[in-house]
Amino acid sequence: MLKQIQGGVCAAKGFTANGIHCGIRKNKTKRDLALIYSQTPCSAAATYTQNLVKGAPLTVTKNHIENGVAQAIICNSGNANTCNANGIEIAEQMSELLAKELKIDATDVVVASTGVIGQPLDITPIAKGIPSLVKGLGDYSAYACEGIMTTDTLPKEIAFEFTVGDKACRIGGIAKGSGMIHPNMATMLVFVTTDCKISAQMLQKALSKDIQDSFNMISVDGDTSTNDMVALLANGTAGNEEITCEGEGYDAFCKALSAVTTYLCRQIAGDGEGATKLLECKVCGAKDEKTAKTVAKSVICSSLVKAAMFGSDANWGRILCAIGYSGAEVDVQKVGVCFRSGKGSVVVCEKGAGVEFSEEKAKEILLQKEIEILITLGDGDGKAVAWGCDLTYDYVKINGDYRT
Amino acid sequence: MLKQIQGGVCAAKGFTANGIHCGIRKNKTKRDLALIYSQTPCSAAATYTQNLVKGAPLTVTKNHIENGVAQAIICNSGNANTCNANGIEIAEQMSELLAKELKIDATDVVVASTGVIGQPLDITPIAKGIPSLVKGLGDYSAYACEGIMTTDTLPKEIAFEFTVGDKACRIGGIAKGSGMIHPNMATMLVFVTTDCKISAQMLQKALSKDIQDSFNMISVDGDTSTNDMVALLANGTAGNEEITCEGEGYDAFCKALSAVTTYLCRQIAGDGEGATKLLECKVCGAKDEKTAKTVAKSVICSSLVKAAMFGSDANWGRILCAIGYSGAEVDVQKVGVCFRSGKGSVVVCEKGAGVEFSEEKAKEILLQKEIEILITLGDGDGKAVAWGCDLTYDYVKINGDYRT
Numbered sequence: 001m002l003k004q005i006q007g008g009v010c011a012a013k014g015f016t017a018n019g020i021h022c023g024i025r026k027n028k029t030k031r032d033l034a035l036i037y038s039q040t041p042c043s044a045a046a047t048y049t050q051n052l053v054k055g056a057p058l059t060v061t062k063n064h065i066e067n068g069v070a071q072a073i074i075c076n077s078g079n080a081n082t083c084n085a086n087g088i089e090i091a092e093q094m095s096e097l098l099a100k101e102l103k104i105d106a107t108d109v110v111v112a113s114t115g116v117i118g119q120p121l122d123i124t125p126i127a128k129g130i131p132s133l134v135k136g137l138g139d140y141s142a143y144a145c146e147g148i149m150t151t152d153t154l155p156k157e158i159a160f161e162f163t164v165g166d167k168a169c170r171i172g173g174i175a176k177g178s179g180m181i182h183p184n185m186a187t188m189l190v191f192v193t194t195d196c197k198i199s200a201q202m203l204q205k206a207l208s209k210d211i212q213d214s215f216n217m218i219s220v221d222g223d224t225s226t227n228d229m230v231a232l233l234a235n236g237t238a239g240n241e242e243i244t245c246e247g248e249g250y251d252a253f254c255k256a257l258s259a260v261t262t263y264l265c266r267q268i269a270g271d272g273e274g275a276t277k278l279l280e281c282k283v284c285g286a287k288d289e290k291t292a293k294t295v296a297k298s299v300i301c302s303s304l305v306k307a308a309m310f311g312s313d314a315n316w317g318r319i320l321c322a323i324g325y326s327g328a329e330v331d332v333q334k335v336g337v338c339f340r341s342g343k344g345s346v347v348v349c350e351k352g353a354g355v356e357f358s359e360e361k362a363k364e365i366l367l368q369k370e371i372e373i374l375i376t377l378g379d380g381d382g383k384a385v386a387w388g389c390d391l392t393y394d395y396v397k398i399n400g401d402y403r404t
Numbered sequence: 405m406l407k408q409i410q411g412g413v414c415a416a417k418g419f420t421a422n423g424i425h426c427g428i429r430k431n432k433t434k435r436d437l438a439l440i441y442s443q444t445p446c447s448a449a450a451t452y453t454q455n456l457v458k459g460a461p462l463t464v465t466k467n468h469i470e471n472g473v474a475q476a477i478i479c480n481s482g483n484a485n486t487c488n489a490n491g492i493e494i495a496e497q498m499s500e501l502l503a504k505e506l507k508i509d510a511t512d513v514v515v516a517s518t519g520v521i522g523q524p525l526d527i528t529p530i531a532k533g534i535p536s537l538v539k540g541l542g543d544y545s546a547y548a549c550e551g552i553m554t555t556d557t558l559p560k561e562i563a564f565e566f567t568v569g570d571k572a573c574r575i576g577g578i579a580k581g582s583g584m585i586h587p588n589m590a591t592m593l594v595f596v597t598t599d600c601k602i603s604a605q606m607l608q609k610a611l612s613k614d615i616q617d618s619f620n621m622i623s624v625d626g627d628t629s630t631n632d633m634v635a636l637l638a639n640g641t642a643g644n645e646e647i648t649c650e651g652e653g654y655d656a657f658c659k660a661l662s663a664v665t666t667y668l669c670r671q672i673a674g675d676g677e678g679a680t681k682l683l684e685c686k687v688c689g690a691k692d693e694k695t696a697k698t699v700a701k702s703v704i705c706s707s708l709v710k711a712a713m714f715g716s717d718a719n720w721g722r723i724l725c726a727i728g729y730s731g732a733e734v735d736v737q738k739v740g741v742c743f744r745s746g747k748g749s750v751v752v753c754e755k756g757a758g759v760e761f762s763e764e765k766a767k768e769i770l771l772q773k774e775i776e777i778l779i780t781l782g783d784g785d786g787k788a789v790a791w792g793c794d795l796t797y798d799y800v801k802i803n804g805d806y807r808t
Contacts, residue, residue, distance in 0.1 A: 053728030053736045053756075083724050085757045117721025118758040221707040222626065223722070224729035303625040303707070304803055311804030317521025318627070320487050324457030325628035332457045352457075353489045354522040393797045399708055400715030 008141025011159030011172035019147030022129025034147030044070035045204035049228035056087025068200025167240035177268030197236035214261035220272035269387035274394030286382030298326030300388030314362035334378035341368035412545025415563030415576035423551030426533025438551030448474035449608035453632035460491025472604025571644035581672030601640035618665035624676035673791035678798030690786030702730030704792030718766035738782035745772035
């Protein structure tokens with residue numbers, strides 16, 4: 001039913017994209033301005049950071065898509081346009097300049113920024129770049145993806161085909177992650193497009209639900225960014241009967257959306273700043289889902305667990321410790337812990353106490369690039385998955401002097 | 405009124421101490437068993453970790469000092485005696501063996517452990533070591549201090565003389581910190597002795613209040629240990645009129661206690677695992693003290709702020725970000741930030757937005773060993789101080805393979 005396809009945010013019919021270097025960054029080989037455009041107006045939904053300090057573009061975007069309609073997304077990297085006295089003004093200018101060039105309404109533009117906080121964003125390079133950004137629109141999801149990257153080492157894009165009724169629909173997304181990743185109600189920057197016909201209300205409903213199990217379950221460094229945003233545009237070009245309520249069509253859409261967001265979550269966590277490993281913490285047997293989520297997130301957020309995973313050290317006591325301080329209601333006498341990867345699995349703790357295991361085998365398992373930390377709580381049916389990464393020298397290096 | 409003196413936990417009359425290598429650790433040059441002893445029974449108070457996973461020694465100690473009386477503290481390093489099936493039994497044995505040697509009651513022993521979680525603790529080296537540990541008792545606070553250290557690079561001890569009525573009293577403490585430091589109602593291991601005469605009830609009251617502003621305001625890595633404990637013994641040898649209620653005497657005692665704990669907090673934070681710098685975040689102008697504490701702790705816990713301080717990078721946007729996600733009620737439009745050290749101070753943010761400043765001057769300030777991050781919120785009179793340290797390559801190195 002769900003088939004992975006090529007094309008990222010251009011996989012859905014009627015969407016084009018582009019990304020250029022306009023000059024916000026000094027490095028001329030790095031694209032710093034991205035655009036996603038739909039030929040026709042879209043249903044639009046978005047979620048934003050819960051940080052009290054909010055990037056100016058978020059405020060502007062929120063106003064623009066209050067009516068549930070958008071047609072383009074513009075995003076720059078290299079500067080977050082946050083904590084600047086004239087931030088709103090600049091974000092509005094970005095929308096207006098783009099709208100003029102695209103001959104659409106400025107209120108149909110989603111605007112986003114990522115980069116350093118607290119440095120004035122000069123509109124000049126953006127204004128200069130917009131004409132060629134628009135002129136070059138095409139099947140260039142990869143360029144847009146590169147344009148929103150900061151310290152990411154890999155582009156993050158994905159697309160799937162799915163069916164609503166008898167109509168084939170497509171959904172695809174791009175994301176940037178890396179640092180200041182500990183989303184709360186949203187994540188760094190994720191843009192998803194679909195040609196599925198769905199009302200703005202159902203689109204927002206699907207997105208708001210989805211992020212609870214996807215972007216809100218990742219952490220790279222525990223720092224919730226000021227500029228987190230997930231935006232989702234649906235232009236209806238697939239021609240399916242419009243999804244306006246819950247039912248089979250809505251379920252199919254949610255499943256496809258989840259496939260996109262889960263993929264991007266794993267990509268964001270695995271490419272966390274300085275990361276060498278993706279950590280996937282799967283909790284089951286919790287008394288409820290909330291408890292499972294609290295435990296899973298506490299484990300992947302622990303600096304000590306993350307450093308142990310970097311060293312491929314099966315130091316499971318730190319996992320018990322992180323469960324214990326998570327704030328979740330857990331009977332520690334029932335906790336079990338198992339490490340798993342492509343090289344097999346090893347049980348290290350049962351009923352809250354250590355069991356004998358082969359350190360050699362554990363090391364072999366933990367030397368892999370993708371590590372699963374499996375936790376059983378023995379209290380019920382609640383389960384959850386959270387994604388994180390290891391804590392490495394390079395995380396410190398990257399963040400010891402990010403601005404220079 | 406308050407005079408710093410020598411002697412650590414042996415500064416108070418009637419207290420002796422010792423520390424030896426008994427063989428829990430392989431490294432024979434590292435003391436791994438510590439003892440603090442009072443000639444006479446003491447009023448005793450303690451606070452413990454709020455982690456649901458609790459070290460067995462904490463459970464045993466809690467039972468022992470339920471009656472407010474203790475006479476000795478024994479503590480090993482190299483093994484936390486936590487998440488072990490026979491942990492309680494081993495902790496009881498430690499108490500009994502020591503009590504027998506000292507000819508005191510086993511329930512008058514405070515027992516503590518620190519080190520790796522989840523590895524069985526063998527009683528043999530401890531049993532063998534206790535006779536020489538007791539035989540060597542003397543003015544050896546420094547040996548006891550060394551005996552409780554794990555990855556600490558510096559011993560942490562301090563003592564003060566103060567006056568209650570017309571009697572000179574003494575109070576001193578030792579501490580170990582370094583990693584898994586994010587105390588909640590207590591800290592790693594801190595032992596304080598005084599010859600001040602004070603009831604067990606008032607002693608507990610003073611301690612419980614003190615830790616809210618001292619140990620609960622430090623964080624090295626955000627991980628709340630399973631074995632945090634602060635224990636305070638008062639043997640009354642100073643001969644002052646017993647403190648049994650609030651008043652001048654109690655205030656003088658609290659002030660002296662705070663001098664000891666604040667000093668140890670700064671030592672623990674500044675000697676955090678891998679740390680090169682002590683960070684002191686001072687918040688004022690909060691709407692209340694709770695808000696100030698929440699903000700101060702959020703800032704010193706931020707991995708991104710910590711890494712920026714390591715790099716002496718005045719990346720104040722990360723401080724705003726950490727204030728914003730702290731959960732505290734703050735008007736971000738009023739926030740001011742200033743960095744200060746022995747080299748002067750520099751204002752970097754006013755009313756929530758950046759102000760021009762000399763990067764060169766900021767760098768010079770941030771290159772020092774002790775950095776103050778001063779935050780004004782402009783909302784009221786609430787203030788707080790929190791202590792932390794920078795995030796460095798060595799933190800990752802130390803924790804990438806702690807067990808080997």
